[in-house]
Amino acid sequence: MIVANRKPFEEIIEMLKPYSKILLLGCNECVTVCATGGSKEVAVLASEIRLYRQKEGKPVEIGEVTLERNCDPEYVESLKPFIHDYEVVLSMACGCGIQFVGEHYRDRLVLPAVNTTFYGVTEEHGVWTERCQGCGNCILHKTLGICPVTRCAKSIFNGPCGGSQGGKCEVDRDIPCAWHLIVDRYRELNMMDKYLEIQPMKDWSTSRDGGPRKRVREDLKI
Amino acid sequence: MSTQSNLERVLKSGTFAVTSECGPPRGADPEVVKKKGSYLLGYVDCVNVTDNQTSVVRMSSFSACLVLKGVGLDPIMQMVCRDRNRIAMQSDILGAAALGINNLLCLSGDHQKFGDHPTAKNVFDIDSIQLIQTVKGMRDEGRFISGQEVKGKPNIFIGCVENPFADPFEIRALRLAKKAAAGAQFVQTQCVFNVEKFEKWMEMVRDLGIHEKIHILAGITPMKSIGMAQYMKNSVPGMDVPEEQIERLKGVPKEKVTEEGIKIAVETIERVRAIKGVAGVHIMAIEWEEKVQEIVKAAGLHPRP
Amino acid sequence: MRLSYPTNVKIIKVPCTGRVDITHVLKAFEDGADGVYLVGCLEGDCHYLVGNIRAKKRVEYLKHILDECGVGGERVAMYNMSSAEGQRFAEVAREMTEKIRTLGPNPAKKEK
Structure with missing residues (x-):
């Protein structure tokens, strides 16, 4: 899923300063699962903003809507009947959703209430960690299911670097060293000889470095 | 084919090599580099010039190398993968070779x-x-990464580093094997404080025959103070400082701590020199370049060939 | 036990403090409450195993939210007691009322 963090409250309040009718938009997909921008978080943030603005003597009217998805036109279009009742949209969807809604309603600003952070998993209840960077050229078959591009702080292909200690990364002692995990896998699977193979340089052109990416399936186009 | 490297010449002659290190200043004054270089001239075979070490902005390794070359030293330009992409790296390699x-x-x-x-x-x-x-x-091969032809090949002696004290320990010799296979001709190790562990690593290195493919220089760092030793032990990732060494520094009177630190460094040089497969030492006297002469002399490694 | 406690405390009964959601408490503040406190069973005695532990965590989170928006985190609290502690219940009601009275009215209260 796409994992996001809510922006600091002061930053949100600052963005909302000129407005008194706000549509607070959530999303039922990834940001719901990572408890950042689902209907529940929309309700809490709406309440928090109302309390703050009431205290400041500048009350606001907030519409609370959570779309099934913010990254699909059919759901985004469902905002049409009422989006113009509001001066501005504050979105708790990921960066994709924020932009996509903005593209559909060009006379309304869509402000971000979250910082979109990574593609990750629910490691345990309330804990999400990163797994993928969408580099466009997967090598998980070579690194036995652990992605060094994402999970090594230096994206090293022939690790571990000299900062790996006790299975932890030098950058943060709470982060497992990706290459330590990979070496563990080599050992478990009796494949240590494979470790000696030098991994070739990566072709980054499939990654963001090659420019914005696009996928087309002609057979599905209407 | 050989390069013009003084280190290569010394290593190939079978002489126990000595290299040291010079951290460029956080400013544009070349005199600082010259001064550090003057302490090392005649005492080392080559001098490493760090590349924005610990990610702190400093005078570029490239420029400081040229300053040191100007005072008669043979510099080793360090290049990290953190700050440049393959285009900039290859360009700097050509530039470095062009300027000697x-x-x-x-x-x-x-x-x-x-x-x-x-x-x-x-x-x-x-x-x-x-x-x-x-x-x-x-x-x-005279080829860029792209496969295109290099017109005027850079004749450079290739080095790498390895940390025998990092984890997982079992792959630390294998990783050096990978570096040797990739083309590294010499390796400078992380500072050796735990000689026993270093010996174990060297045993693994010899078992794989890597010492015959690459010249191994053991890293030596003299401790300036008890505080430095504790900092190295607790706060520098991948560093292995045995408690006994800190105790030894604590055991001498305050004014004798630096002397003791140097003594330990000299003893360490003697111990690693006795290990089969160790071809030299790399003395990293961090912001203490003036002590290198004393260490080299005390270890009986002066004069240099 | 006919114990008296301050009349300004309005009791909302829930099956378990674990049922209390952050949005419920925020609504109470939006509707003008000056303070909100949860009274749950003793820790380890939850009929639903961990309802009161969850409530405790939510109260911590609520304090953070109320601090952020300027209402003040000290206006929420969590207490644990058994159903046999009537005395304690009355005492807590007085204690909380006193505390909120010192803090003054909810700054986000709407003009009536």
């Missing part, structure tokens, strides 16, 4: 989190082993 820099040390580089610009974007387009391959490819 004979040695290049290939490293991943410390993460920028530890430096003075933690908000910077890092590059890590290629890693240290791939950088070794790059230099070798340019020099021996």
Whole structure:
């Protein structure tokens, strides 16, 4: 899923300063699962903003809507009947959703209430960690299911670097060293000889470095 | 084919080699570099010039290398993968070779989190082993990474680093084997304080026959103070400082601590020199370059060939 | 036990403090409450195993939210007691009322 963090409250309040009718938009997909921008978080943030603005003597009217998805036109279009009742949209969807809604309603600003952070998993209840960077050229078959591009702080292909200690990364002692995990896998699977193979340089052109990416399936186009 | 590297000449003659290190200043004054260089002239075979070590902005390794060359030293230009992509790296390799820099040390580089610009974007387009391959490819095959022809090959002696004290320990010799296979001709290790562990690593290295493929220089760092020893032990990632060594520094009167630190460094040189497969030492006297002469002399490694 | 406690405390009964959601408490503040406190069973005695532990965590989170928006985190609290502690219940009601009275009215209260 796409994992996001809510922006600091002061930053949100600052963005909302000129407005008194706000549509607070959530999303039922990834940001719901990572408890950042689902209907529940929309309700809490709406309440928090109302309390703050009431205290400041500048009350606001907030519409609370959570779309099934913010990254699909059919759901985004469902905002049409009422989006113009509001001066501005504050979105708790990921960066994709924020932009996509903005593209559909060009006379309304869509402000971000979250910082979109990574593609990750629910490691345990309330804990999400990163797994993928969408580099466009997967090598998980070579690194036995652990992605060094994402999970090594230096994206090293022939690790571990000299900062790996006790299975932890030098950058943060709470982060497992990706290459330590990979070496563990080599050992478990009796494949240590494979470790000696030098991994070739990566072709980054499939990654963001090659420019914005696009996928087309002609057979599905209407 | 040999390069013009003084270190290569010394190593190939079978003489126990001595290299040291010079950290460029955080400013544009070349005199600082010259001064550090003057302490080392005649006492080392080559001098490493760090590349924005610990991710702190300093005078570029490239320029400081040229300053040192000007005072008669043979510099080893360090190059980290953190700050440049493959285009910039290959360009700098050509430039260095063109201006008579004979040695290049290939490293991943410390993460920028530890430096003075933690908000910077890092590059890590290629890693240290791939950088070794790059230099070798340019020099021996006359090919850029792209496969296109290099017109005027850079004749550079290729070095790398390895940390025998990092984890997982079992792959630390294998990783050196990978670096040797990639084309590294010499390796300078992380500072050796735990000689027993280093011996164990060397045993693994010899079992794989790597010492016959690459010249191994053991890293030596004299402790300036008890505080420094404790900092190295507790706060520097991948550093192994045995408690006995700190106790030994604590056991001497305050004014004798630096002397004791130097004594330990000299003893360590003697101990690693006795290990089969160790071809030299790399003395990293951090911001203490003036002590290198004393250490080299005390270890009986002066004069240099 | 005919114990008296301050009349300004309005009791909302829930099956378990684990049922209390952050949005419920925020609504109470939006509707003008000056303070809200949860009274749950003793820790380890939850009929639903961990309802009161969850409530405790939510109260911590609520304090953070109320601090952020300027209402003040000290206006929420969590207490644990058994159903046999009537005395304690009355005492807590007085204690909380006193505390909120010192803090003054909810700054986000709407003009009536």
